[in-house]
Amino acid sequence: MKKIYIIFLSLSLTLQIHAMTLDDMLKVIQTKGYSNDFKKFETNRLNIEETKVNLTDRDGVDIEADSDYYNESEEFDSTFSAQYDIFKYSAEYDHTTGSTDEELIGIEKELKDIFFSDRKYETNIFSYDKEYRLNLENETVEEEILAVISLYQTYMDTKLELDLKEKLHPGLISDMEKLKKEFELGAGTEFDYMYSQMLVENSTSDIIQLKEDIKKLKTDFYDLYKIDLSGEEIEYFSPAEKLEKEIFENIGKRDLENSDLLLEKSKENYKYSKFDNKWPDITAGAFYDTVDGQVVVSLELEKTLFEYDDSSQLYEVEINELELEKEKTLYKVNNLRKDFENKYSSLLKEVSNLKRENIILEKKYEIYKLKYEQGSESYTDYIEKYDEFVENSITLERKNNELNALIYEIKYRR
16 A cells, blocks of 8 residues: 555656746746737837827927918918927018018917926826736736646646556556456456456556647647747646735735726826816917017917816716726625635645545555455455545545645736
8 A cells, every 4th residue: 555655755756856847837928928928019019108108299399381372462471380399489471572570489388287287197197007008918917827827737637647547557457467367267256357457458548548638738838828848847736835814915906906097097087177177278478589679478368168068077977987896896806815715725624634534545445455365355346445545546636736726826816
């Protein structure tokens, strides 16, 4: 019986020699994975958009030109203006006389911008959009990480079963050959021999299929996630570590942050909308006229009176809606955290129960093995206890894999 325990121990040790770890795989996802590549594209896109936003009102020189020709009087006038930020140049030219009627050089400013500029508003809105969109990209990276953890768990479950069956296979062959001789000598039954033969054939078939499964899983690592395992073994899960309660608080943080970002963005839109609708557009300018050498001061006011302010009211409705959505998200996240805490606690208990069960099944197996060797139990009864122990051992290892995978998932979930 100690032989089977030694086999399980050797499986873990074999998988830990010069092998790629799950942490190595997750580093590949975070640096070279498809989702990370798409995140880089989005980051580049955001950098371009941010540059554009930061240049609001300063992005190039605005030029306007206009010409009027009057047929009867044969007058021909042109106007021209160029502006960069607050700096402005304008001129009026009379083609008929060939003279410049007016040439103004100075500054012009929208007074509302002093209190709440378009540049400030656009920058604030973009900062919320940028964080939100990066969060979406990080969520995609996280989904890929969780998928790799799941694939890794499947691979480990399959590899464990394959290695176990390969190591136990020679013993089944030895039993079959022994029972065959006993049957031929009349010391054993044909049924026991046929039963042992069936076990060998089933084991051979299982090993062939499991090898194909392993090959396909290795291909999946590369095709789906760019993790190259050619010539590489995969290290078994490290021993399960105990999770502190604080780590569960990280679950759902991104969803809560996104709720805050959408809410703050809506509040910013509402604040700007109220301000923009309340106050008129007032443009003030101060210029020097080079033609007649005098200072020109200008003031322009524009406002639509008695206009129905639907935009501010719609933003107000949106704020109320997003506050409710934030409350719902908080409940959802708290419930999700409790689900993971419960699942983690449940798996710990399952693993503990399976370990205790394994001790009992081991003793049963040893008793039946001894009785079989003494001739008081049949081969099939002995093998039945053997199968129960092996199946429980595999279930225990798979539960350990599931527990380790869950720990990794909790550590990476946001």
